[in-house]
Amino acid sequence: MRVSVSAYHAFASGKTYVLSKQKAEVAKQVEAVFYQHRRRYGARRIAAELTAQGRSVGRYQVGSLMRKQKLRAIAPRSFVPQTTDSRQTTHPSPNLLLDKENAAHKPGEVMIGDITYLPLRAGKWSYLATWQDKFTRRIVG
Numbered sequence: 001m002r003v004s005v006s007a008y009h010a011f012a013s014g015k016t017y018v019l020s021k022q023k024a025e026v027a028k029q030v031e032a033v034f035y036q037h038r039r040r041y042g043a044r045r046i047a048a049e050l051t052a053q054g055r056s057v058g059r060y061q062v063g064s065l066m067r068k069q070k071l072r073a074i075a076p077r078s079f080v081p082q083t084t085d086s087r088q089t090t091h092p093s094p095n096l097l098l099d100k101e102n103a104a105h106k107p108g109e110v111m112i113g114d115i116t117y118l119p120l121r122a123g124k125w126s127y128l129a130t131w132q133d134k135f136t137r138r139i140v141g
Contacts, residue, residue, distance in 0.1 A: 026050075026057055027065045034071050042073040079125065081117045097134065104135035111140070
C-alpha cells in the first residue's frame with residue numbers, strides 16, 4: 001500500500017495529517033495577509049505581520065502553511081545595469097587623455113566625467129555623474 005512505518009504508527013495513535021482548528025485558523029490568516037499585500041510578502045514578513053497583530057506564529061510554520069496552500073511570493077527581478085557593450089563591431093577609440101601631447105597645462109582646460117549607478121534601499125537606482133578637472137584633480141561638478 002506504499003505507506004511508511006512512521007505514517008502507519010501516526011495513524012494508529014490517532015495523529016492524522018488533518019490540520020487542527022487552530023492551525024486552520026492560522027492558515028486562513030496567512031492567506032489573508034498574503035493577498036492583502038498583493039502576494040509580495042514571504043514567510044518572514046507574514047510571520048512578522050501576524051506577530052504585530054498579536055498572533056504568536058513562527059516563520060517556519062508560516063512557510064509550511066504557505067507551501068500547503070501553494071502560496072508563493074512574487075520576487076522582483078534583480079536589475080543589473082549594463083554599462084558596457086561587449087559585442088563591439090568597431091574598434092574602440094584610443095584614450096587620448098594618456099598622451100603627453102593632450103595633457104592639461106592649466107585648470108579648466110581638460111574635464112573628464114563618469115557616471116555610476118547606486119542601488120537604493122527601496123530597490124530602485126540612483127545615478128551619480130561627476131566632472132573632474134584633469135589638471136587639479138578636483139571634482140568640479
